[in-house]
Amino acid sequence: MTDLTPNIPEVVAEVSALFERYEKALAEKDVAVLDATFWNSPHTIRYALHENGYGFSEIHAHRVARPPGPSIKEKRIRLDILTLGRDIATVNLEFKVRGKDLIGRQSQSWVRFPDLGWKVISAHVSTMDGARLW
Numbered sequence: 001m002t003d004l005t006p007n008i009p010e011v012v013a014e015v016s017a018l019f020e021r022y023e024k025a026l027a028e029k030d031v032a033v034l035d036a037t038f039w040n041s042p043h044t045i046r047y048a049l050h051e052n053g054y055g056f057s058e059i060h061a062h063r064v065a066r067p068p069g070p071s072i073k074e075k076r077i078r079l080d081i082l083t084l085g086r087d088i089a090t091v092n093l094e095f096k097v098r099g100k101d102l103i104g105r106q107s108q109s110w111v112r113f114p115d116l117g118w119k120v121i122s123a124h125v126s127t128m129d130g131a132r133l134w
Helices: 011-030 031-037 058-067
Strands: 045-046 053-054 073-084 086-099 102-113 117-127
Touching: 011 073, 011 086, 011 102, 011 117, 031 045, 031 058, 073 102
Parallel strands: 045 117
Antiparallel strands: 045 053, 073 086, 086 102, 102 117
């Protein structure tokens, strides 16, 4: 059985640093870093606010076409990172959408590949009304 120990501190630190690098690249529209973060595979999926990317090629095409501009994230509300063992992680971010009464939600599934390192294999971004439902 593979070791699925939750939240080994050094693994959480690795994934956290990679997530922050990705967030910075999003804000700066650094396509090279954005591309390097995702698994270059037809199996990779990214559901964004205004497009669905099925496969790395579609995800890349959306990134190139997206105009530069400020982040939609006004303020982080909650960031949760869960690692299982040394090779699986999820990152979930809840944030206030800039200038709107909306809450944003971002999730990423990460896998550490032996020859590639950590890569996002699936990601999702969505919004909901700003009023908390719980």
